[in-house]
Amino acid sequence: MKTQLLFGDCREKLKELPDNSIDLIITSPPYADNRSNSYGGISPDDYVEWFMPIASELKRVLKQDGTFILNIKEKVVHGERHTYVLDLILAMRKQGWFWTEEFMWHKKNSYPGKWPNRFRDSWERLLQFNKNRRFNMYQESVMVPMGDWAKSRLKNLSETDKIRDNSKVGSGFGKRIANWTEREMAYPTNVLHMATECGNKNHSAAFPESLPEWFIKLFTQINDWVLDPFMGSGTAIMVANRLGRNAIGIEIKTEYFERAKDILIDAPLRLLDKKESYDAITS
Amino acid sequence: MKTQLLFGDCREKLKELPDNSIDLIITSPPYADNRSNSYGGISPDDYVEWFMPIASELKRVLKQDGTFILNIKEKVVHGERHTYVLDLILAMRKQGWFWTEEFMWHKKNSYPGKWPNRFRDSWERLLQFNKNRRFNMYQESVMVPMGDWAKSRLKNLSETDKIRDNSKVGSGFGKRIANWTEREMAYPTNVLHMATECGNKNHSAAFPESLPEWFIKLFTQINDWVLDPFMGSGTAIMVANRLGRNAIGIEIKTEYFERAKDILIDAPLRLLDKKESYDAITS
DNA sequence: GTTCCGCATGAATCGATAG
């Protein structure tokens, strides 16, 4: 199993990857006007123009039955939602992608704040794109406990456990999923309930580990290839690694790249020889 | 207080309403390919073209500081999400609307089913449009109990009530919210958790009462005017009525119209003289 | 009166079959 970390601009680094080699692309690109010191602070109006060349490369490296999961949310500009995400979806389709689905990530602990004309933004889009109508999907790997658990199953659990686990129905992870038999499991929906990991360790990741974990399990098998062209601190790559998938991460910012490298190399989960496992790290 | 029920095609009936007279429009128009025997089963490709003349009239009758809430969801066509809702948002902006916000309605009891390439669709869009960047919003009226309510307040509730009410956290209504003091309340987010009322008595509504209730409280005050141009069985109008708002409902289908009329007239909640209150009913 | 169990019912989607 391999894990490759590439340091640099993904617009360049993606060209080094072979055609039709990736099973799952999952990424959270810099939002408009964010990370201005790395990707140059793309303005909302230029966002689509900036992203489409990257999307083109992603389409090239993705396998025919692979999947591209794009985590994105439009920001508020002059009191209204900007339309660059809508424009992006339309442009992606024009480029030949299928807009298969839009998953909803409900962020349970959204950023606090109060404004006179809007409430806290508590959800993000997880856009699913494919190269074909047919693609690999392993639904059984993300099944969740059934909903009528309340009436029968949880009688002997503690008060807080009962209440806490309730909110995980739909999509997400209960901690005791392993205890349920298959008959008591149901397929999830396209709504994911996951809290953002805020003060975890010393890095605040774009998404919690459970998010890439869900999609990696859903769209790949062991030894498949996972790509994150905007790796950040490497959450998706680390999870792919832990789940026994090959992974490629690209990051332009030195600070993020070094942190991701440290985390991945220090990870005690890999039983393989470190040298063999990470010989593809380039910096 | 008045409640007007207009029988007919809203493309015609809307013309009878005066300019700048409505505080809140909340509606759930027929989705593409649905209600084929009333509005002619609009195909997804023609949806925007069909809706925009209606949107134009809605813009005319809405007050300058009023709000338009549109409940809609795109359907799957040939294995991918159709883009007519995205196109609709872009067309609305071109018509002069502000796309202020997109609320998320998480439907816990989504339609069942299993398919090889997708999960159950469990959420719908609640698009907020405005005529200006400034509009009326009464945030305090929809505050919800704070996060630790479960540990303190629900001790003496029944088991099922506890579990049931839990799912309404985030945005929504607990039945006993009135018991909380303001100090224990927090502002909600833009995610609403509400189940559809399916097996309800003898009418199944498009949305549960708590949905229009939330928006009516948020965007109107007593004696303001609420409009639903696709009234259906009249859930939104009935709730507006109960909350002391003036309301106008338009419905083209005889069956729905009659049902709505019966429900509204039989409602024992109105203390006003029935004749005065409903003298504007036309059929 | 409670609690529990069974049953009908949805803004659905896919694939096969038929015209």
Added chain:
DNA sequence: ACTATCGATTCATGCGGAA
């Protein structure tokens, strides 16, 4: 090939009847 219809799949919810 392209459209129209139909069956199979599946689960949260509320209601009614039974213990």
